[in-house]
Amino acid sequence: MEQAIICRIGFCPKCFKAGRPYTDDRFYPYGSDRGFNLQFSVRQGIPGFVPFNYIVVETRDDQVFLERSCAMYNCGVDHIVKDNEDWDFFIKEEAWEKIVLSKISWKALIVWEDEYYRI
Numbered sequence: 001m002e003q004a005i006i007c008r009i010g011f012c013p014k015c016f017k018a019g020r021p022y023t024d025d026r027f028y029p030y031g032s033d034r035g036f037n038l039q040f041s042v043r044q045g046i047p048g049f050v051p052f053n054y055i056v057v058e059t060r061d062d063q064v065f066l067e068r069s070c071a072m073y074n075c076g077v078d079h080i081v082k083d084n085e086d087w088d089f090f091i092k093e094e095a096w097e098k099i100v101l102s103k104i105s106w107k108a109l110i111v112w113e114d115e116y117y118r119i
């Protein structure tokens with residue numbers, strides 16, 4: 001299985017406490033055609049249910065070792081101001097969380113898209 005990055009909706013306790021996502025919240029998801037890119041939520045979603053980015057680190061036997069992070073600004077995502085005063089967004093190093101899934105669960109996550117949930 002080659003290196004893979006995907007973005008899927010998941011539950012983030014920190015965003016739940018903060019009531020995110022709000023309308024116009026910034027988030028920084030990975031899109032298969034655009035890579036990491038800045039997006040704005042168009043309405044307030046269900047508190048705590050926000051995009052997560054998943055990166056495959058290694059696959060071994062029937063397991064997939066991943067790192068995932070919340071993609072919401074002010075949670076897993078921060079910014080730096082460049083010399084021209086534009087903002088560059090990035091995922092905080094400490095936001096990446098190691099998780100292990102079975103290959104079956106990973107494949108299910110890849111094909112699962114919550115078409116009824118939009119932020």
Ligand SMILES: [Zn+2]
Nearest residue numbers: 012015070075
């Ligand atoms: Zn979060």
